[in-house]
Amino acid sequence: MSRTHPGLPEGRYGRATSRDGATDRRLRLVGLVLGVALVAFVAWAGFSYIGEQRVTGELTGFEVTSDAEISVHLAVRKPADTEGVCTVRAQAEDGLEVGRGEFRFDQPDDSLHQAVTLRTTGRATSAELMGCSAAGQEE
Numbered sequence: 544m545s546r547t548h549p550g551l552p553e554g555r556y557g558r559a560t561s562r563d564g565a566t567d568r569r570l571r572l573v574g575l576v577l578g579v580a581l582v583a584f585v586a587w588a589g590f591s592y593i594g595e596q597r598v599t600g601e602l603t604g605f606e607v608t609s610d611a612e613i614s615v616h617l618a619v620r621k622p623a624d625t626e627g628v629c630t631v632r633a634q635a636e637d638g639l640e641v642g643r644g645e646f647r648f649d650q651p652d653d654s655l656h657q658a659v660t661l662r663t664t665g666r667a668t669s670a671e672l673m674g675c676s677a678a679g680q681e682e
Contacts, residue, residue, distance in 0.1 A: 598627035600675035613667040626678035633667035641665040
């Protein structure tokens with residue numbers, strides 16, 4: 544027994560016209576252009592982020608040495624031929640800033656770990672690395 548499938552009702556789903564084909568091609572072209580633009584932007588952003596060598600630092604520890612000083616341990620990463628500057632601040636127990644200093648790192652190494660001494664106006668209970676940058680580009 545063979546069955547025949549009746550055709551779709553005419554006009555129910557609209558009619559395909561030659562203009563639909565042109566619209567489809569136009570939409571595909573717009574999608575392609577937008578896709579290429581997105582890929583180009585992501586490639587540019589990734590290259591500029593990875594390719595840009597910056598000075599970065601990390602506070603690895605601190606030690607309160609007296610009521611007027613705190614020793615801060617910094618790990619700094621920078622291009623070997625660049626002088627880096629890191630800003631550190633010290634805070635008292637009540638949160639007030641009791642010291643702030645900029646420390647320069649001009650060693651030819653690209654990665655170093657160093658302790659620096661920050662003089663304070665009162666007893667510090669914590670230290671914070673505010674940021675690092677290349678010398679001449681301080682914020």
